[in-house]
Amino acid sequence: MxxxxxxxxxxxxxxxxxxxxxxxxxxxxxVLKRAVEYGASDIHFEPMSAKLVIKFRLDGVLNTxxxxxxxxxxxxxxxxxxxxxxxxxxxxxxxxxxxxIDPSREERIMDQRLAIFPTIHGQRAVVRLxxxxxxxxxxxxxxxxxxxxxxxxxxxAKNQGVLLLTxxxxxxxxxxxxxxxxxxxxxxxxKSVVTLEDxxxxxxxxxxxxxxxxxxxxxxxxxxxxxxxxxxxVLMIGEIRDAETAKIAIEAGLTGHLLMxxxxxxxxxxxxxxxxxxxxxxxxxxxSISAVLNQRxxxxxxxxCKKKIxxxxxxxxxxxxxxxxxxxxxxVMIAEMIQLDSQLRKAxxxxxxxxxxxxxxKDKGHATLLTDGKRLISEGVTTQDELNKVCGIPM
Numbered sequence: 001m002x003x004x005x006x007x008x009x010x011x012x013x014x015x016x017x018x019x020x021x022x023x024x025x026x027x028x029x030x031v032l033k034r035a036v037e038y039g040a041s042d043i044h045f046e047p048m049s050a051k052l053v054i055k056f057r058l059d060g061v062l063n064t065x066x067x068x069x070x071x072x073x074x075x076x077x078x079x080x081x082x083x084x085x086x087x088x089x090x091x092x093x094x095x096x097x098x099x100x101i102d103p104s105r106e107e108r109i110m111d112q113r114l115a116i117f118p119t120i121h122g123q124r125a126v127v128r129l130x131x132x133x134x135x136x137x138x139x140x141x142x143x144x145x146x147x148x149x150x151x152x153x154x155x156x157a158k159n160q161g162v163l164l165l166t167x168x169x170x171x172x173x174x175x176x177x178x179x180x181x182x183x184x185x186x187x188x189x190x191k192s193v194v195t196l197e198d199x200x201x202x203x204x205x206x207x208x209x210x211x212x213x214x215x216x217x218x219x220x221x222x223x224x225x226x227x228x229x230x231x232x233x234v235l236m237i238g239e240i241r242d243a244e245t246a247k248i249a250i251e252a253g254l255t256g257h258l259l260m261x262x263x264x265x266x267x268x269x270x271x272x273x274x275x276x277x278x279x280x281x282x283x284x285x286x287x288s289i290s291a292v293l294n295q296r297x298x299x300x301x302x303x304x305c306k307k308k309i310x311x312x313x314x315x316x317x318x319x320x321x322x323x324x325x326x327x328x329x330x331x332v333m334i335a336e337m338i339q340l341d342s343q344l345r346k347a348x349x350x351x352x353x354x355x356x357x358x359x360x361x362k363d364k365g366h367a368t369l370l371t372d373g374k375r376l377i378s379e380g381v382t383t384q385d386e387l388n389k390v391c392g393i394p395m
Contacts, residue, residue: 024075028083029102032112032127034065036105038324041129041170045080047073047122058324059299059331060170070122077116077123084114092118099127108132111201130201136175139183143333145372151291151337155258156184159233161290162253164240166265171296172333173262177236178202180260184234192231196223197238212238220245228252237261243278250280253288268292268338269357272348286345295335296369298382298390299328306380315380332381334372334390 031054035043040056047053052073054066068076081088084097099112111130116123136142139152155163163180165173181193185206195204198212198220210227212220220237221244227235228248239262240246253259265271271292275285302323306315317327338344338361347360373387388394 024072024079028076028079031066032099033102033105035127035129036108039131043127043129045076045125045127047119047124049121052076052122058326059328060297061299061326061328063324063326073122077125080114080125080127081116084116086114086116091123094118110203133175137179137182139179142172142176142179144335145367145375147367148293148335148337151339152180152293153183155290156180156187158258158290160253160256160258162250162288163258163260163290164271164292165260165262166268166271166292166294167262167296168264173295174201174238176293176295176333177260177262178204181207181234181236184258191233193234193236194227194230194232195236195238196220196227197236207236208232221248224248224252228255228257232257235259239263243280246275246278246280250275250284250288253290254284265294267354267358268294268336269354269361272357273354276348276351282349282351286340286348289340291337291339293335293337294369295333296390297331298334298373298376298386299326300330300332300381301383302327302329304329308380314377314383316383317385328382328386332376334369334376334387336367336369336372338366 031043035056038056038058040058041060042057044055044057044062045052046055047070050070052068052070053064054068055062055064078088080099081095083099086095086097095116097114099114101109101112108131109129110132113128113130115126115128118124140149144152155161165176167173181195181204184191185193185204193204193207195207195209196212197209200209200211203209210223212218212223220241224235224237224245225248235252235257237245237249237259240249249259249261263271263274265274271294272285272289276282301315301317302320304322305318305320305327307318308315319325319327323329343360343364344357347357369391370387373382373391376382377384377387
């Protein structure tokens with residue numbers, strides 16, 4: 001065999017394929033590493049007709065960080081599947097898994113979850129990163145206004161009732177609930193605290209945490225019914241998703257348990273009406289619900305590059321290397337809370353609609369999300385544009 005033939009054999013298709021695979025392996029590892037360095041909450045791998053777009057969600061906003069040729073898309077997704085322990089030969093079904101954490105990043109990351117979904121341009125992947133956030137462990141670190149902070153402490157001291165947290169996904173509800181449970185465990189020693197979650201996102205020392213697995217036999221209603229016979233005093237349900245769970249949760253709040261949970265609702269009044277729509281009787285809502293807390297996260301201005309507007313004394317976003325040229329770095333909470341008084345209870349018993357409830361709150365001088373946000377604007381923490389965006393107000 002000639003030298004020429006040997007050379008061709010050495011650098012043949014199989015070897016090129018190995019080099020390509022090796023490049024993808026190192027590239028995927030690098031993307032995961034970079035995402036942690038930037039503090040991204042999610043990494044999106046989005047297939048397009050001619051390319052694969054990679055985006056980092058930074059402070060709640062997606063930013064494109066890289067684009068790859070379409071020819072590499074399948075290799076990248078395959079590598080993610082291997083890392084997540086998924087079926088590499090199934091490209092036609094959604095799959096979910098977890099990616100083992102690199103030892104060098106264990107101090108910052110506590111979990112990495114992978115979700116794969118088929119699209120017309122190929123498989124789409126999202127990796128969600130969960131950080132060990134030691135700065136947001138206690139209730140007084142979350143940035144609540146003094147009124148809401150005081151109200152939450154009063155609710156935590158009660159022996160029964162229901163506290164609902166509302167807001168979209170990624171608005172910090174789990175962080176708030178975890179901080180409130182830690183406050184209860186610290187302030188009222190000896191209380192039995194149990195959580196039901198899908199999945200368990202934040203570890204809480206001193207609490208019994210139960211993970212509900214999707215499609216398993218132990219559903220939220222089944223687990224909740226059984227737990228009520230386990231002598232709990234404080235119960236936290238990750239989310240009230242259906243009428244059956246809502247019914248048991250309300251009954252728990254009426255029978256000597258302090259129960260906390262979340263609901264997807266745009267406003268506190270909307271959450272109360274959603275319970276009625278789920279078949280909960282008005283008198284049960286008025287007797288069990290202690291308060292509804294509605295919250296959002298707004299981006300904080302980057303302290304390195306924010307600019308002061310001389311005419312107004314307020315600040316605006318600029319953009320620099322430290323904030324990925326977004327003008328913002330980190331997020332802070334805005335919140336509103338309603339506690340049921342005689343006027344609201346009467347309106348609920350009379351089955352008032354959303355507009356009527358909102359009008360009652362307005363007449364009472366209810367402090368809205370916008371009200372709380374204006375406090376942060378005046379302190380130079382965020383901007384009006386960011387507040388409008390988060391609250392869904394047209395620019």
